[in-house]
Amino acid sequence: MQEHTHSHDEMPHAPPAQDEKIHSYYQVLGLALKELLIEKKIITPAEIRQAIEFRDSITPATGAKIVARAWTDHAYKQRLLANGTEAIKEFGLDMGATELVVVENTPAVHHVIVCTLCSCYPRAVLGLPPSWYKSREYRARAVREPRAVLREFGTVIPESVELRVHDSTADMRYLVLPMRPEGTGKLTEQQLAALVTRDSMIGVSLPKSA
Amino acid sequence: MRGPHDLGGLPAGPVDTSPHDMTFWEKQIDALNALLSQKGLRRVDENRRYIETLGHDAYNSLSYYERWTAALARQLIDKGVFTQDEVDAKVAEIRARLGGDAA
Amino acid sequence: MTQFNPGDRVRVREDFPPGHIRTPVYVRGKTGVVKRKFGVFPNPELLAIGRDGMPAKALYEVRFRQKDLWPDYSGSGADTLDIDIYEHWLAKL
Numbered sequence: 130m131q132e133h134t135h136s137h138d139e140m141p142h143a144p145p146a147q148d149e150k151i152h153s154y155y156q157v158l159g160l161a162l163k164e165l166l167i168e169k170k171i172i173t174p175a176e177i178r179q180a181i182e183f184r185d186s187i188t189p190a191t192g193a194k195i196v197a198r199a200w201t202d203h204a205y206k207q208r209l210l211a212n213g214t215e216a217i218k219e220f221g222l223d224m225g226a227t228e229l230v231v232v233e234n235t236p237a238v239h240h241v242i243v244c245t246l247c248s249c250y251p252r253a254v255l256g257l258p259p260s261w262y263k264s265r266e267y268r269a270r271a272v273r274e275p276r277a278v279l280r281e282f283g284t285v286i287p288e289s290v291e292l293r294v295h296d297s298t299a300d301m302r303y304l305v306l307p308m309r310p311e312g313t314g315k316l317t318e319q320q321l322a323a324l325v326t327r328d329s330m331i332g333v334s335l336p337k338s339a
Numbered sequence: 340m341r342g343p344h345d346l347g348g349l350p351a352g353p354v355d356t357s358p359h360d361m362t363f364w365e366k367q368i369d370a371l372n373a374l375l376s377q378k379g380l381r382r383v384d385e386n387r388r389y390i391e392t393l394g395h396d397a398y399n400s401l402s403y404y405e406r407w408t409a410a411l412a413r414q415l416i417d418k419g420v421f422t423q424d425e426v427d428a429k430v431a432e433i434r435a436r437l438g439g440d441a442a
Numbered sequence: 443m444t445q446f447n448p449g450d451r452v453r454v455r456e457d458f459p460p461g462h463i464r465t466p467v468y469v470r471g472k473t474g475v476v477k478r479k480f481g482v483f484p485n486p487e488l489l490a491i492g493r494d495g496m497p498a499k500a501l502y503e504v505r506f507r508q509k510d511l512w513p514d515y516s517g518s519g520a521d522t523l524d525i526d527i528y529e530h531w532l533a534k535l
Contacts (some may be wrong), residue, residue, distance in 0.1 A: 133506040146381040149413075153405060154430075155402075155405035155408045155409060156403060156405070156409050157343055157407075157430050157433050157434055157437070158366055158409070158412055158426070158430060159364060159367065159368050159371075159404070159405075159408040160364075160367075160433050161426055161430045161432075161433055162408065162411060162412055162415065163367060163371055163379050163424070164424065164433070165373075165421050165425060166371065166420075166430055169420070169421065171378065171380070171420065172371065172374050172378075172530045176374055177367060177370045177371065177374065180370035180374050181366045181367070181370045184366065184370065184373070185366075196341055216412070219460075226383075228465045228480070230480075232341050233447050241345060245347030245348075245466050245468075246344055246345060246346075246347075246387075246405070246464065246466060247344060247347070247348050247387055247390070254352070257361065257369065258361070259358065260355070260358075260359040260403075261355055261356050261357075262356050263403050264354060265346055265351050265399075266351040266353060266354045267353055267354045268347070269346040269348065269349040269350070269351035270346055270354070272347045272379065272468065272511075272523060273347070273348045273468075273511075273512050273515070274515075274516060274517070275517065275521070275522075276516070276517040277516070278354055281354050281356060282354075282356055287520045288517070288520075290518075291518065291520040291521060291522060292517060292518065292522075292523045293521070293523070293524060294508075294521075294522045294524070294527075295525070296407065296523065296524070297468065298464045298525055298527070298528065299464055299468065299480075299483065299486070299501050299503075299526035299527075299528065300351060300466070300480070300483045300501060300526070301480060301503075301526050308349065310421075316451070323422035331353075340458040340467065341467045345466050345467050345468075347466045347468040347469075348465070348468040348511075349514065360507040380491075382489060384462065384488045384489035384493075385489070385490055385491070385492060386489040387462060387490060388461075388462040391462060414505065
């Protein structure tokens with residue numbers, strides 16, 4: 130991927146790689162915008178490359194580290210729940226124009242995140258959203274039949290637990306703090322982070338068991 | 340009364356939970372949007388408005404980043420960054436370069 | 443503009459003005475409870491048309507019972523939905 134990225138951006142007129150055919154008008158339009166922005170010196174190929182590298186550098190592993198810290202450091206967890214935007218700065222992360230709200234799963238409440246209007250997602254801590262998060266099916270149904278949607282992810286939340294859906298419509302981005310799996314008392318923070326999946330931080334699944 | 344983007348509660352099929360790796364084209368579009376926002380030439384709220392006014396047919400038939408591309412093109416033309424004529428000429432140039440690969 | 447406090451019962455406006463609106467149709471006309479105030483943010487309806495978003499609007503987290511949103515809701519009666527709504531879309535009950 131790295132090779133691919135460089136060859137594209139250093140030679141903006143290079144044809145797309147063999148494995149990536151450009152088909153639709155809109156795909157050509159996207160390339161046209163890129164080339165016009167470069168020709169007009171509004172954006173440089175290096176900036177595009179750096180922006181892609183920055184996006185690639187933030188993955189669900191970033192969020193997993195935050196969750197593992199909250200699981201092992203009570204004071205950090207309190208800071209994270211009180212003000213997520215400030216607390217993730219301790220990991221060098223910046224929410225930009227948005228704010229981070231962390232919601233904690235407990236034995237009584239399970240949280241699920243959706244954006245019915247577009248694709249609001251805590252990109253600063255999880256990277257880019259998965260396809261299903263942006264899909265019509267998830268956006269339409271997560272608010273109306275969240276338990277059925279969770280079952281499609283293999284997740285069954287007992288009826289005795291309140292399921293709370295968060296529809297992110299405004300300036301807040303949501304991150305679920307899953308419950309620490311049982312039997313993980315002896316694991317290190319790093320070992321715990323390996324149990325935290327992307328989907329468990331969106332709330333459609335639970336962390337891996339130890 | 341309900342825009343094409345306002346999906347909450349509508350009937351829809353099962354969620355396709357399978358992973359899809361982002362293509363390089365998609366990553367480039369994402370990067371252009373991020374950079375233009377940083378430079379003050381693109382605003383997320385305006386981008387959403389342009390996407391919402393694509394109409395139901397376009398909204399439902401275009402992929403996620405195709406919608407972003409359509410919205411970004413309109414936003415940059417409306418802001419005077421370049422003209423539709425310049426965009427059309429560049430699209431034609433790229434199609435010629437791509438030959439049979441392009442639509 | 444009306445200011446709301448946590449615990450206030452509120453009703454979402456059931457209006458359909460044209461333009462860029464961040465209040466989904468499915469909550470319009472529904473009744474919920476204010477859980478917290480997040481602060482004051484530029485109005486996205488104005489940001490969307492190139493303005494500066496002023497006057498800024500207070501943003502509230504409002505909680506709905508799922509059974510109040512969807513009469514045919516199939517899950518637990520305790521299930522809820524939280525959504526962020528700007529002050530001018532809310533009326534106190």
